[in-house]
Amino acid sequence: MAGDVSHHAGDITSHPDVSEMRERYARVVSSRGEVAVDGLVVLAGLYCAISAWTVHFSSSRPDLMINNLVIGLAVALIGVGLSMAPDRMRGLSWATAAMGVWLIISPWTVTRFPDKGIIWNNVVIGAVICLLGMAAAVTVMRNSRTTGT
Secondary structure: OOOOOOOOOOOHHHOOOHHHHHHHHHHHHHOHHHHHHHHHHHHHHHHHHHHHHHOOOOOOOHHHHHHHHHHHHHHHHHHHHHHHOOOOOHHHHHHHHHHHHHHHHHHHHHOOOOOHHHHHHHHHHHHHHHHHHHHHHHHHHHHHHHHOO
């Protein structure tokens, strides 16, 4: 025979990279909750971006429409960044919470007399984004303590 091509069931413990593979697996398993929060941050940001059209902000309020679009896209991008590089985006998770607070107060600061639908939309989505930002910050901090980074 030219070569042995049969597959033998071997023990992986003798593999040279077994410790690195175990550490990586442990990191992936421990970050499941973090990914869920990050996905919700992305969805909340996308809703905020399109909320001006779904709640039918009147065309007389273009400043608030642009405000929600920009803040919503920024929140969604932060959510994507949190899921891709959570250690690098740690500080921006707190910024997400601050953007949620801004969304709550923006109807009164950007426009003079906001409609009730606009107020309810921004207060609810702002509170959701604020809570998700704080949850993302807590999970990133907790995971960084357990991994020692």
